[in-house]
Amino acid sequence: MVLTSVPAAETAYQYVRELVLDDRLPGGTMISEGEIAGQLVLSRTPVREAFLRLEAEGWLRLYPKRGALVVPIAAGEAQSVVDARLLVEVHAVESLPDSESRARLVATLGASVAQQAAALDRGDLAEYSSLDSGFHLAIVAAGGNPLLTSFSVTLRERQQRMVARSLWRDVERARGFVVGHERLTDFIRDGDPRGFAGALRRHLHDAHLPERAAAAGQPA
Template identity: 35%
Template sequence: MQARGMEQGASRVGDAYTRLKAEILSNRLLPGFQATEPEIAERLGMSRTPVREALIRLQAEGLVELVPRRGARILPVSAADMNDIYEILTALEPHAAAELALRRPDAQVLAPLEEATSDMEAALEKPDLDAWAAADDRFHRTLLELHGNDRLTAIASTLFDQAHRARMVTLRMRDMPHRSTAEHREILGALRRGDAEGVRRLFRDHRERAARELLHILERMGLPQF
C-alpha cells in the first residue's frame, strides 16, 4: 500500500510538472506572472503538495523563481540570456554531431532525424509554422539523444526549454525558415557520409546564423525580456 501511495504521489507530481511546463513554454503563463502555491494549485485543480514539488523542479530548470511567502514567478528570458544560451549550444551541439558522424550511423539510426527534417519540409509546404517549430525542436533533441551523453543532453534540453518562449514569440517575425530547413538537410547528409568535420562546421554555422537572426529581431522589437 505504501509503495502504491508513493507511485501515485510521483504521478501527481509528474502531472503537475508537465502541465505547468506546458503552460510556461506556450506562453500561456507569461514571463513575470506570479501567483501563490494555492492559486497555482487551484488553477490546475490539484492539491498543493505535487504543485510545490513541480515548482521546485521548474526552478532547477531556470523557468520559475520561488519567492518566499509570495509563491512562484515565471522567469523572463532576456536578449542577453539568449546570447549566452546560443553560445553554449554552439559549443555543445556541433561537437555532439561530429562525434555521432564518426560512428558512421546507418539509415536506421538516422531515421528519426530524417523524419524530423521531412516534417519540417512538409510544414513549410502548408505552411504551418507551429508544426515546423515542433519538428525543428525534435531534430535537435533527437540528435543529442543519438549522441548518447545523458549529461550533455540534460544540459542542452534545459537550454532549449529556457529559449523556447523567445523563439516562439519571434517565429512569425522572421522570413519563412527555408534556409534553416535546408541547413538541417545538409547536416543530415554530412552525418550519413560520416563527415565529422563537415557536420561540425555546418552545425556551428547553423547555430551562429540562427543566433544573429534572433538577436537582431529582439533588438528591433526593443523588448529586452520575454
C-alpha cells in the same frame, strides 16, 4: 484538465512548465498557488510541490505569501545557449564511430526533414517545433554520450522559451530552417564535421540571434 492517471503534483508541474516554456507566462509574471490550483481543479498542496520543483530548476522564484515570479531570461543567455549547442552537436558529429552509424543518422535526419516540411505545409507549427527539437536531439544522441544527450534536452528547453513568440509563429521563416537542416544532413552524409560546424553556427545564429547574424552578414 486533470489526468487522473498522473499524480496531481506532476500534472501541476507539467502545466506550469509548459506555460513558461511557451511564453504564455512571460518572465516577470507573478502567479499564485491558488490561481493554478483553480485552473486545474486541484488543491494547493500539489501546486506548492510543483512550484518548489520549478524553483529548483530555475524557472520560478518563490516569495512567501506573495506567490511565484517567472524568472526572466537573463541578458546574454541566448548567446550562452547557442555556444553550448555548438559544442555539443559538433562534438557528437565528430564522435560518430563509423560510416554505418553515420548512415543511420542521415536516414533518421532525412525522415525528420520530410516530416518537418509536411508539418509546415499543414501550418502545424507546434508539430514542426517538436520535430525540430527531435532533429537536433538525434544528432547529439548519435554521439553516444548520454550525459550530453540529457544536457541537450535542457538546452532545448531554454531555447524553446526564447523563441516561443518570435520564431515558431512564422511558417515562412521556419521553412528556411528546414533548408538549413537539409544542409546539416548533407555535411554529415559527406563526413565533413568542419563543414557541419560552420553550417550549424550559421543556422543557430539565424534562428536565435537574428540581429547579430544580420550584422555579421549571415543569410537570413
